[in-house]
Amino acid sequence: MEIFATALPALGDAWALILQPVVLGYLVLGVVMGLAVGVFPGLGGIAGLSLLLPFMFGMDPVLGLALMIGMVAVVPTSDTFASVLMGIPGSSASQATVLDGFPMAKNGQAARALAAAFTSSLFGGLVGATFLTMFILVARPIVLAFGLPEMLMITILGLSMVAILAGRFALKGLAAAGLGMMIGTIGEADAGGSLRMATYDIPYLTDGLKLVIVGLGIFAIPEIVSLLRQDRSIAKGASLGAGWMDGVRDWMANKWLSVRCSIIGVVVGIIPGLGGSVVDWIAYGHTVQTTKDKTNFGKGEVRGVIGPESSNNAKEGGGLVPTLLFGIPGSGSMAIFIGAIALLGSGDIEVGPAMLKNNLDITYSIVWLLALANVVGTILCIAASGGIAKLTTIRFTYLAPFLFMLISFAAFQSGQNFEDLLALFAIGLIGIFLRRFDWSRPAFLIGFVLSNPVEKFSNQAFQIASFRFRKSFEEGIDYVFSPIVIVLIIITLVSVVLGLRQAKAIMAEGEVQSGSKRAPLIFLLVIAAYLVVALINANMIPDYNLTDKIIPLVVGSLALLCCLILLVQMMRRQEGDAIFADKEVAGEDADAPYGLWSTLAWFAGLIVATWFLGFILALVGFLIAFLRVRAGAGWGKTLILAACGIGFMCLMAGALNRDFPPGLLQGAVDLPWPLK
Amino acid sequence: MTKFNFTRRAVMGFIAAAGIAAPAAAEVDFTGKTIEWVIPFSETGGSAKWANFFGPLLSEALPGKPTVVVKFMPGAGSTKGANWFQEQEHEDGTLLFGTSGSTQFPYLLGDPRVRYEYNDWNPVMASGTGGVAYLNAEDGAKFDGSANALKDTDFIYGSQGATRLDLVPLLAWQMLGMNVEPVFGIKGRGDGRLMFERGEANIDYQTSSGYLGGSTALVNDGKAIPMMTWGALDADGNIVRDPTFPDIATFKEVCQATDGCETSGDAWDAWKAFFVAGFPVQKLAFLPAGTPQDVIDTYTKAFQDVVARADFAEISSKRVGKYPVFTGEGAQGALGTATQVPDSAKAYVTDWLQNAYGVSLK
Known part of the structure; x- marks a missing residue:
């Protein structure tokens, strides 16, 4: 009761602060800016927030908060546009949305998918805020109950979702996840600093690959290339079958799923150190497990959109707990947010343990500004979704060059190296072949995303556990098998068993025909060869840095084992068996009028030209050549479209103060922005 | 011509x-x-x-x-x-x-x-900036201005890596004869503090702003006991009390009070050189x-x-x-x-990193 005595007046004060016209005005302004930034995949809230920072100094705290929260809150909402319409995962929060959202767009149901996604986001955001209002006062001990073993178990729970997404052949899915994890270990190890599959001569590799690049390469590039080869619109038959009202009705019909996934989002969100990387996969897995008819997942099941979207906005609310209570940012944008709060007013709002005691009204303002920003953002997004969904009826050949432009820019922003583009291309190739031979791409991505947490948490938990065991056996057991860990182990086991039983019904890549042995076998051998090289490489790390080699060795061996069993199976089975799935045998890709390599050559051309001329000049040539030659547009149309593309790119990059990849030309001659 | x-x-x-x-x-x-x-x-x-x-x-x-x-x-x-x-x-x-x-x-x-x-x-x-090291309540009770009573305790510490700024606290604790085992691979000092709060680590250090923002609350609640600061430099280059934390003893004072810890010689010179390069x-x-x-x-x-x-x-x-x-x-x-760090200090630290943590920067 004492809690209510302090909470209720503070909550009242918070609402009094928020419900002023000028505060709401700033909030709407922030939301509109956030939506504009969110259009760019891969940029996220960080770019927008950094832009606002210089104005925060000495600003009235509530106004500054309204502006910033408006901007941060809507990025996970607006990046849904890219995931659903183009199959581009805009951020880690919208990876799982791609799985069913994009197939819906291909079925001509883009507006319905968007509306269902936005309604779920809105609801998730509100559930998150309500939950937090009650929870934040007692959250501290609960957050502290999640130690390293607990975090490791949650990561493993996330990893167990591979079981359900593994596809028709569980071994292929496991091998894909293992390969993803091995790609995730590339670079300098966190613990001992050993290099894995990297060298100091190529500094780019020492940092490892970024999630943005892997997400774009695995999901976006294969889809873009495939659609481009077929030379059609995203929506088959170029028609929109369902409107946005259908999406809202879909949400109504699945509101309890939405409630459950929102709660998953809040709970996982409050655990510092995990962030958004697992939450949408856990929500997706839960959605699949609780759906009776699983045959539509991967082909455009609306529940597959509602689940992850409900969780990812609720997660934003949950993520405020570690940020506000412990001063530990859960993401890059939250880090800037903390920095910016200190700039506000006279600078006496200090994020951290004192926040609840001294600034409870501000804390509640933040929670509810976030919820309110969600409402405003969702309404704007739904209003726009009908119109924006029409993009899916345009002939894809006119969209593709601009998508190549966007993903190249997004990839470059992740590390500001030319190598980012090369990495995007290389990962894109892996994605194309995983898709072609029906190896689960979601499994690969889950493996990649969770590679670092699995390695970090298992090493650290192991070290602390052995420290406890040295003190006494009981202390060690208490540490490793806490009640939370035991519950998580049970959930994980149940979800693996259920998942493996159900996985065969879920075909993330749709129906795939099978063909001859040769191509799938070669792909398998290439993967196995990489794993062998990576294993040898990891084994060369000296033993005193065991922490840096143990995970690559274990994971790599398991993945290699999967590959070897697959190899034996492939040798023993007949041609035409489902194990030899190959999209180039029959179906959309096989019947496409354009070949894979000639289509990919356009993208390669853009990258090569960038190497010589820098991004903008290369882009001018690329857009004009592509529209003229590939799309067959007239000169007038070509020039207008190219100018629009370049103009848009420069406008956004200029406003956000971003650079473009420079080429050899820029190294030799000084050119003015945007050419430099 | x-x-x-x-x-x-x-x-x-x-x-x-x-x-x-x-x-x-x-x-x-x-x-x-x-x-x-x-x-x-x-x-x-x-x-x-x-x-x-x-x-x-x-x-x-x-x-x-x-x-x-x-x-x-x-x-x-x-x-x-x-x-x-x-x-x-x-x-x-x-x-x-x-x-x-x-x-x-x-x-x-x-x-x-x-x-x-x-x-x-x-x-x-x-x-x-400065830095403050602190202990959990249980082990902190044994701290009497010297590390003499802490030599038999096993400590665990969340570290970003031995070649980073964590070099300064790790070397200091070793000079005091304390047995501190670093858990490498955390991403920032905030994560280290969280590990301490969860009871997984029992010793921690924060830079001044981190200490003021997060750890003082722990000290006020009796959950943490400040041990020492790294100190600050006066105009002549001597280590003196940190002006932000005038009530907390410096490592130099603790070292002088602890048996077997010397405030001269190779180890001390190396520690001081790297402290100076990393904090003041x-x-x-x-x-x-x-x-x-x-x-x-x-x-x-x-x-x-x-x-x-x-x-x-x-x-x-x-x-x-x-x-x-x-x-x-x-x-x-x-x-x-x-x-500018003397070559002897560099050599000492390079050797120590190699022997204690197997880190070689080649």
Whole structure:
């Protein structure tokens, strides 16, 4: 009761602060800016927030908060546009949305998918805020109950979702996840600093690959290339079958799923150190497990959109707990947010343990500004979704060059190296072949995303556990098998068993025909060869840095084992068996009028030209050549479209103060922005 | 031939002189310009906080009130950004670069990734910080101003890596004869504090701002006992009590009180050298190589104006702690302090890293 005595007046004060016209005005302004930034995949809230920072100094705290929260809150909402319409995962929060959202767009149901996604986001955001209002006062001990073993178990729970997404052949899915994890270990190890599959001569590799690049390469590039080869619109038959009202009705019909996934989002969100990387996969897995008819997942099941979207906005609310209570940012944008709060007013709002005691009204303002920003953002997004969904009826050949432009820019922003583009291309190739031979791409991505947490948490938990065991056996057991860990182990086991039983019904890549042995076998051998090289490489790390080699060795061996069993199976089975799935045998890709390599050559051309001329000049040539030659547009149309593309790119990059990849030309001659 | 060469050289010299003199005659004015302050770390670290604090103040103090934006270029433990900055040349004075102890240490330890040279750059501002080590309540009760009663306790500590700033606390605890096992691989000191709060770690250290923001609350609740600060440097280079924490003893005092810990000799010299390079001058702001003197002077003046603000002491103590900010000559001196470490100290630390943690920087 004492809690209510302090909470209720503070909550009242918070609402009094928020419900002023000028505060709401700033909030709407922030939301509109956030939506504009969110259009760019891969940029996220960080770019927008950094832009606002210089104005925060000495600003009235509530106004500054309204502006910033408006901007941060809507990025996970607006990046849904890219995931659903183009199959581009805009951020880690919208990876799982791609799985069913994009197939819906291909079925001509883009507006319905968007509306269902936005309604779920809105609801998730509100559930998150309500939950937090009650929870934040007692959250501290609960957050502290999640130690390293607990975090490791949650990561493993996330990893167990591979079981359900593994596809028709569980071994292929496991091998894909293992390969993803091995790609995730590339670079300098966190613990001992050993290099894995990297060298100091190529500094780019020492940092490892970024999630943005892997997400774009695995999901976006294969889809873009495939659609481009077929030379059609995203929506088959170029028609929109369902409107946005259908999406809202879909949400109504699945509101309890939405409630459950929102709660998953809040709970996982409050655990510092995990962030958004697992939450949408856990929500997706839960959605699949609780759906009776699983045959539509991967082909455009609306529940597959509602689940992850409900969780990812609720997660934003949950993520405020570690940020506000412990001063530990859960993401890059939250880090800037903390920095910016200190700039506000006279600078006496200090994020951290004192926040609840001294600034409870501000804390509640933040929670509810976030919820309110969600409402405003969702309404704007739904209003726009009908119109924006029409993009899916345009002939894809006119969209593709601009998508190549966007993903190249997004990839470059992740590390500001030319190598980012090369990495995007290389990962894109892996994605194309995983898709072609029906190896689960979601499994690969889950493996990649969770590679670092699995390695970090298992090493650290192991070290602390052995420290406890040295003190006494009981202390060690208490540490490793806490009640939370035991519950998580049970959930994980149940979800693996259920998942493996159900996985065969879920075909993330749709129906795939099978063909001859040769191509799938070669792909398998290439993967196995990489794993062998990576294993040898990891084994060369000296033993005193065991922490840096143990995970690559274990994971790599398991993945290699999967590959070897697959190899034996492939040798023993007949041609035409489902194990030899190959999209180039029959179906959309096989019947496409354009070949894979000639289509990919356009993208390669853009990258090569960038190497010589820098991004903008290369882009001018690329857009004009592509529209003229590939799309067959007239000169007038070509020039207008190219100018629009370049103009848009420069406008956004200029406003956000971003650079473009420079080429050899820029190294030799000084050119003015945007050419430099 | 000689005469011709002489004439040519004279002409060239004259042109060169004129070239240098010309911009000096014009007032440096940044009206309508955007200053990019590049930080070789991610948005989450202390350097981001530091640059975001000084950025708006600098903007107001520079002539023409340019917009100052902080750009982040993380990678390879900040060596990527520093290598990039090494390639930059002066253009119009709108590029500023910030380094931290994590940029200094790889440079001092001969990390193979380092392709930058501090002495090529022009320091315009430097600031320091301090650090506080603390223990959990149970073990803290055994602490009596010396580490004598702590030698039989096993400690566990969440660390970012032995070659980072964590080198200073790890070496200090070892000199005190304490058995501290680092758990490597955490991403920031905030994560270390969380590990301490969860009871997984039983010893921790924070830089001043981190201690003020998060750990003092633990101390007030009786969950943590402060052990020592690293201290601060007086004008003569002696280690004295940290002005932000005058009530907490320095490592030097604790070392003197502890059996077997020496405040002279190789170990002490090495510790002090790396402490000095990492804390009293932790963060430096640089203009690129080849920057003309008048631009340097403009920045120096601007930073002096920032420090001279009536409210500077108040706003800075909350954000970055009560530590001197060096400008102009002071910044140059600070650069020397941060980057000149005797070879013997380097050798000692390199050996110790190899023996204690198997870390070799080759």
